[in-house]
Amino acid sequence: MILSSQDKSFDLSVPIIVIGAGACGICAALTAKENGVESILLERDETPSGSSALSTCLIPAAGTKLQREEGVEDSIDQFAADLIAKAKEQNDPEMARWVAEASGSTVDWLVETVGLPLTLVKGFKYPGHSVFRMHGSPNRTGSELMGVLTDTIARENLDIAAPAPVTDLFADESGHVHGVRITRPDGAIEDIGCQALILACNGYGGNLEMVEQHIPEMADALYFGHVGNQGDAVLWGEALGAATADLGSYQGHGAVTHPHGTLIFWGVLTEGGIQVNLEGNRFSNEVRGYSEQAVDVINQPDHVVWEIWDHGGHELGLAFQDYREGLEVGAIREARTIDEVAEKSGMPPAALTSTFESVEACIRGEAEDAWGRNWQGVELLQPPYYFAKVTGALFHTQGGLVVNEHARVLREDGTLLPNVFAGGGAARGLSGPSRWGYLSGNGLLTATVLGRIAGREAAKLIAAK
Ligand SMILES: Cc1cc2nc3c(=O)[nH]c(=O)nc-3n(C[C@H](O)[C@H](O)[C@H](O)COP(=O)(O)OP(=O)(O)OC[C@H]3O[C@@H](n4cnc5c(N)ncnc54)[C@H](O)[C@@H]3O)c2cc1C
Structure with missing residues (x-):
């Protein structure tokens, strides 16, 4: 007052x-x-x-x-x-x-x-x-x-x-x-x-x-x-x-683990990682910015999605305390195959496999990304895969x-x-x-x-x- x-x-x-x-x-x-x-x-x-x-x-x-x-x-x-x-x-x-x-x-x-x-x-x-x-x-x-x-x-x-x-x-x-x-x-x-x-x-x-x-x-x-x-x-x-x-x-963020509440380093996405909804389907150009991604994530069923990346992103992420905490509390998990990601996450395996195939086609230049993501210079994710359930959050105005x-x-x-x-x-x-x-x-x-x-x-x- x-x-x-x-x-x-x-x-x-x-x-x-x-x-x-x-x-x-x-x-x-x-x-x-x-x-x-x-x-x-x-x-x-x-x-x-x-x-x-x-x-x-x-x-x-x-x-x-x-x-x-x-x-x-x-x-x-x-x-x-x-x-x-x-x-x-x-x-x-x-x-x-x-x-x-x-x-x-x-x-x-x-x-x-x-x-x-x-x-x-x-x-x-x-x-x-x-x-x-x-x-x-x-x-x-x-x-x-x-x-x-x-x-x-x-x-x-x-x-x-x-x-x-x-x-x-x-x-x-x-x-x-x-x-x-x-x-x-x-x-x-x-x-x-x-x-x-x-x-x-x-x-x-x-x-x-x-x-x-x-x-x-x-x-x-x-x-x-x-x-x-x-x-x-x-x-x-x-x-x-x-x-x-x-x-x-405001700044939002589209990769806060749920329900653990740890932050996932955004570079895991720019290094080729993807976000898929509970049905195993991508829904956005994940890499245009972490702030705008928050609303896209919140708008998915149950306001959560799965983020999937591989060893390259994992190695970079280890420099971040938040990322290491995510591993410690079990928010970040590991799988050897796409089917294992599906099994552990509860996503339909056929849909997730099909999502990976579409991404591969984009990386090879055989298809256009439906959300306009530029895949040039990005390599296809390789096993082992890392994945976490994430939600979108408001960080600051x-x-x-x-x-x-x-x-x-x-x-x-x-x-x-x-x-x-x-x-x-x-x-x-x-x-x-x-x-x-x-x-x-x-x-x-x-x-x-x-x-x-x-x-x-x-x-x-x-x-x-
Ligand atoms: C999870 C997370 C990660 C982020 N990472 C980054 C990043 O890596 N790089 C980046 O640039 N930005 C980042 N941000 C944003 C960044 O943290 C903020 O923009 C920045 O800290 C704002 O600084 P500030 O001093 O204005 O506010 P604050 O650090 O919030 O300080 C404001 C202080 O004012 C006090 N206060 C409020 N009202 C009153 C009052 N009436 N009387 C007395 N005291 C009061 C509060 O208690 C607080 O201590 C991140 C934000 C979050 C939430």
């Missing part, structure tokens, strides 16, 4: 308040400090984790030192072009460019200054990325990302209050935010004043009412992100007169507050709110209006890049006063 700041005085006041201590919030607080201005992170949970900790920690960036060391040629233009193409030109091209421009230095900073042990992910390209530009932590897990980021909170002496859910903002009629109200889990209320506010409390994936309103197609889907992301940034922003955009935009290149929140008429910044899932992302525009890594890209920009620009705003 927005409370009036008229006649309000604060016992405690800080230069910058950052709401949310995920990747975006911590990057923002660290950067503000680098620029000589103190902040306080206010985090709803006892221990910061957010969706950032649930992620696979894959961060795309162009022009990084890691790319150069590996001889990968990339450019801001090429990255921006990939971002715009994936969103079918329905995202903000200017934003694609300024985010791409800041991405390389952000990843270099995460590696060299923050100490995050990223490497360039090679071996397969994520859908829509024209070169190798995905950077990942050793086990490809967000717990490594958040482990390193939370260590920096102590190392850099950043102020943090947790658990400290922010429930209200104090603002005047111009939309200038003068402070916030924390309502502690025991009901105690604390008000803190600020000169600038950074909204880093992600989107509304955890708020079913907002999902039903903006993304009805995913209302019944499993939500795989952080439950504490309740859409507060959008709700406060709207009440302050901020512009929002692309509220129907991509619409949000409209920000400019300084991560400042804009009003509908394009003017600036006086002192409000946003980044990560709180801000409108680069994925266009729907599910199909998500280029792999768009989540942590805007969390880290906009976090950096928001921290720097909020510090500048305060220094200019």
Whole structure:
């Protein structure tokens, strides 16, 4: 809720308040400090984790030192072009460019200054990325990302209050935010004043009412992100007169094991894997993107399908902690023949064999794929086969507050709110209006890049006063 700041005085006041201590919030607080201005992170949970900790920690960036060391040629233009193409030109091209421009230095900073042990992910390209530009932590897990980021909170002496859910903002009629109200889990209320506010409390994936309103197609889907992301940034922003955009935009994922709930590395599909429904029939072009695949999976009988791949994908998958967990909990199974896959999964063997024959015909160039999948350069799956029952899930929302290149929140008429910044899932992302525009890594890209920009620009705003 927005409370009036008229006649309000604060016992405690800080230069910058950052709401949310995920990747975006911590990057923002660290950067503000680098620029000589103190902040306080206010985090709803006892221990910061957010969706950032649930992620696979894959961060795309162009022009990084890691790319150069590996001889990968990339450019801001090429990255921006990939971002715009994936969103079918329905995202903000200017934003694609300024985010791409800041991405390389952000990843270099995460590696060299923050100490995050990223490497360039090679071996397969994520859908829509024209070169190798995905950077990942050793086990490809967000717990490594958040482990390193939370260590920096102590190392850099950043102020943090947790658990400290922010429930209200104090603002005047111009939309200038003068402070916030924390309502502690025991009901105690604390008000803190600020000169600038950074909204880093992600989107509304955890708020079913907002999902039903903006993304009805995913209302019944499993939500795989952080439950504490309740859409507060959008709700406060709207009440302050901020512009929002692309509220129907999100990242889904079409390969979460059912009922185990582990994530299957998407490369098993790009390496030749397929998805079939319970009748053993393919139903889509599996490789156009994991986000758009989520709805196709949910629309199949019982909202589940079988994913089948082979040793090539399996070997690549072993680099991912999520994949290894899938093996450990028995979500990923193995079979020596197609008939054995059918027997173990309960699919009709004749239909599954016929599906494999159609795929083989496409790979040999003897038939067109019914769903337009390009099979060039892909080899027919070879035994042993790996397979898992999967469903589609909502990972995180991509619409949000409209920000400019300084991560400042804009009003509908394009003017600036006086002192409000946003980044990560709180801000409108680069994925266009729907599910199909998500280029792999768009989540942590805007969390880290906009976090950096928001921290720097909020510090500048305060220094200019
Ligand atoms: C399973 C999964 C895998 C993913 N893998 C990737 C990947 O490999 N690469 C990629 O780019 N993206 C990935 N994403 C998306 C990525 O995790 C998010 O886009 C990113 O973490 C968003 O960062 P954030 O800092 O904005 O939000 P978060 O990390 O969610 O942090 C927001 C924080 O705000 C806190 N908060 C919320 N409301 C309040 C409040 N009112 N008061 C105080 N605190 C509040 C929350 O508790 C939370 O800690 C993945 C997402 C999921 C779910």
